[in-house]
Amino acid sequence: MFTYIDPSVRKRLIDAGKLIRIDADGKEVPADQPPVAGAKAISILGPIPLPLEVNGQQYKVQWYASVRHTELAKAQELADELRERGGQDSFAILASSMAVNSVLLIGDPQNADNPLVRVHSSCLTGDVFGSQRCECGPQFASALDRISGDPAGGMIIYMSGHEGRGIGLWAKAATYVLQDTGENTYQANRSLGLPDDSRDFSDAASLLKYFQGDRPFRLLTNNPKKIQDLTSAGLRHVTAVKHVTGVSDANRKYLSAKRDWGHDLDNEDLGED
Numbered sequence: 001m002f003t004y005i006d007p008s009v010r011k012r013l014i015d016a017g018k019l020i021r022i023d024a025d026g027k028e029v030p031a032d033q034p035p036v037a038g039a040k041a042i043s044i045l046g047p048i049p050l051p052l053e054v055n056g057q058q059y060k061v062q063w064y065a066s067v068r069h070t071e072l073a074k075a076q077e078l079a080d081e082l083r084e085r086g087g088q089d090s091f092a093i094l095a096s097s098m099a100v101n102s103v104l105l106i107g108d109p110q111n112a113d114n115p116l117v118r119v120h121s122s123c124l125t126g127d128v129f130g131s132q133r134c135e136c137g138p139q140f141a142s143a144l145d146r147i148s149g150d151p152a153g154g155m156i157i158y159m160s161g162h163e164g165r166g167i168g169l170w171a172k173a174a175t176y177v178l179q180d181t182g183e184n185t186y187q188a189n190r191s192l193g194l195p196d197d198s199r200d201f202s203d204a205a206s207l208l209k210y211f212q213g214d215r216p217f218r219l220l221t222n223n224p225k226k227i228q229d230l231t232s233a234g235l236r237h238v239t240a241v242k243h244v245t246g247v248s249d250a251n252r253k254y255l256s257a258k259r260d261w262g263h264d265l266d267n268e269d270l271g272e273d
C-alpha cells in the first residue's frame with residue numbers, strides 16, 4: 001500500500017512513544033485518532049539521537065521533527081490521490097510543501113532551571129551555504145555551542161518555514177537583488193509588497209510549552225519582537241540573552257538596518273566606533 005507513512009509503521013511509532021501529538025497549548029492529545037476539527041494539532045516524532053559536528057566541535061543532541069497535522073493530512077491526501085493514479089514517481093511533491101520544524105534538545109533542560117533556548121529561523125544561504133550577507137550561520141553554531149556549554153542545557157527550535165523572515169526563498173532572492181541596488185533589507189521587502197517580518201512563532205510557542213511548560217527560560221535573541229510574540233502566545237517567563245556573532249563587513253549594513261528596525265544591537269556589537 002502506498003501512503004506517505006504506512007499506517008502500520010505509524011502505529012508502531014505511536015506504540016513506541018516516538019510519535020505524539022500536541023495541541024496549541026503544548027498538551028499531549030491522542031495521536032491515534034483524528035484531531036478535533038479546527039483545533040491546532042502538531043505531530044512530534046522523536047527523540048532521535050543526532051551526533052553533530054559543527055566547526056570541528058562535536059555535540060550530542062536529541063532531534064524531534066514536528067509538523068502541523070493539517071500539513072501532514074494534506075500530504076496524506078495527496079498520497080492517496082497519487083496511489084489511485086499510479087503516480088508514485090511524483091512522491092517528491094508530497095513532502096515539498098510540508099514545513100517540518102525541528103527541536104534539538106541538548107542536555108536535560110526539562111529537569112533544569114532556566115534553560116537556554118534559541119528559536120532559529122531557517123536560512124539556507126546562511127545556515128547551509130555559509131553566506132555572510134546575514135549572520136544566521138554563526139548564530140546557529142554559536143547557539144549550539146552556548147547551549148551545550150550551559151549547565152542547564154536547553155534547546156534549539158529550528159523553524160523551517162521562516163526563510164527570509166517568512167517570505168520564502170524565492171522572494172528572499174529577489175530582495176537580495178533589490179538590496180544590491182541600494183535598498184535595505186526591510187525596504188526591499190516593502191518594494192515587493194511583502195511585510196517586514198511575516199514569521200509566525202505560534203508553533204515554536206506550542207513546542208516550548210510542550211517541552212518546557214510555563215517554566216522560565218532564557219532566549220538567545222537580539223529581537224524584542226520575538227520575545228513579544230512568544231510572550232503573547234502565553235510564555236510569560238522569557239528572559240532575553242543577547243546573541244551577537246558573525247558580524248562582518250559583508251553584513252554590517254544589514255545588521256544596522258535590523259538595529260534601526262528595533263533589534264537590540266549597539267555600536268560595539270556592530271564593531272563601529
Ligand SMILES: [Zn+2]
Pocket residue numbers: 123125126127134135136137
Ligand atoms: Zn540568514
